[in-house]
Ligand SMILES: Nc1ncnc2c1ncn2[C@@H]1O[C@H](COP(=O)(O)OP(=O)(O)O)[C@@H](O)[C@H]1O
């Protein structure tokens with residue numbers, strides 16, 4: 419994989435450099451609640467700009483449906499990038515249209531522009547190769563060189579991640595180099611006990627990685643929205659909790675295999691439930707109740723792990739030599755459902771071994787809940803990406819940079 423240092427030594431002054439970043443930051447309206455992913459790409463953007471490149475930063479944000487949707491605009495992220503760089507950052511209100519073209523052609527050497535959300539275009543995420551290729555061709559028309567630095571999206575075979583680098587000279591940015599360097603340690607020489615904690619809301623994506631983890635981890639702690647498919651597989655009712663019903667048979671098989679392989683699979687023993695999802699805007703008191711994990715009422719939704727589970731999970735992390743954690747234990751954005759995530763974060767801080775937190779929301783959670791970033795071994799910008807890396811999968815965005 420060629421790195422940005424090679425690009426810089428070849429010289430980039432005057433060249434249009436397309437930086438595929440992951441600026442998929444949590445937003446409250448247009449306010450960025452955690453800018454970690456923007457800060458993470460700054461070393462690459464700054465090095466290119468300082469060397470006189472005309473830098474085009476591109477990213478997805480959220481999951482819009484292939485058409486413009488103002489709720490998912492990258493404008494707030496572009497503004498924040500400008501603040502961090504201490505420079506004007508131009509913003510193009512489309513991705514490959516007239517606005518993008520004129521913004522890019524108006525860049526002077528050393529200037530930076532952000533183009534609008536890649537996923538406002540159906541071609542970005544299309545499963546149809548020709549549709550993706552057509553979009554990648556248009557993106558390629560904007561630039562001379564490609565730098566891949568959106569680690570959080572390298573597990574996606576999307577046009578800007580996979581097809582575009584095939585069309586331009588391509589290099590890995592500093593963030594990707596750092597992330598891969600750290601995660602390699604967890605695959606090459608993992609210290610045991612190795613504990614993996616999984617939660618969050620992207621249940622179907624992340625259930626798939628458990629297949630491989632059952633051959634690698636010593637202990638798996640399951641929380642967040644992930645837990646309910648496991649509780650259902652154990653034969654319990656889960657009310658209106660997040661559930662991946664079609665995956666229940668698969669999860670049953672995981673549970674049997676864990677037992678056979680001697681992997682400790684730990685599930686919540688109690689959960690916080692409510693009849694409704696909390697209001698994340700007003701943060702109005704939610705008044706949840708604590709129930710045993712096998713007694714979730716039919717009209718209630720599990721929104722955090724309960725106090726007994728917090729203690730249990732902390733005890734399972736207390737002797738860990740390696741920890742990988744992805745996915746909040748509950749809806750941490752609301753204070754009534756943040757305690758589970760806090761407890762697991764604190765247990766990582768207290769664990770004797772090397773700890774990695776991965777994922778946009780997990781990283782945001784530890785910072786917004788007041789933890790010191792330096793108390794963790796590594797905070798990865800990618801959840802799904804780091805999990806798939808640990809699984810040993812070929813990640814499209816890394817493979818494309820290697821070719
Ligand atoms: N029990 C739950 N029910 C619904 N959503 C949940 C639950 N627990 C956690 N979440 C949500 O999961 C989201 C993060 O999930 P995910 O995107 O998978 O994590 P990451 O970005 O760290 O990879 C958070 O917004 C959180 O509110």
Ligand SMILES: O=C(OP(=O)(O)O)[C@H](O)COP(=O)(O)O
Pocket residue numbers: 440442480481570571574620776777778779799800801802803
């Ligand atoms: O937030 C992300 O992934 P993560 O939640 O697994 O960390 C990335 O920006 C990828 O987004 P996607 O899962 O919508 O492709």
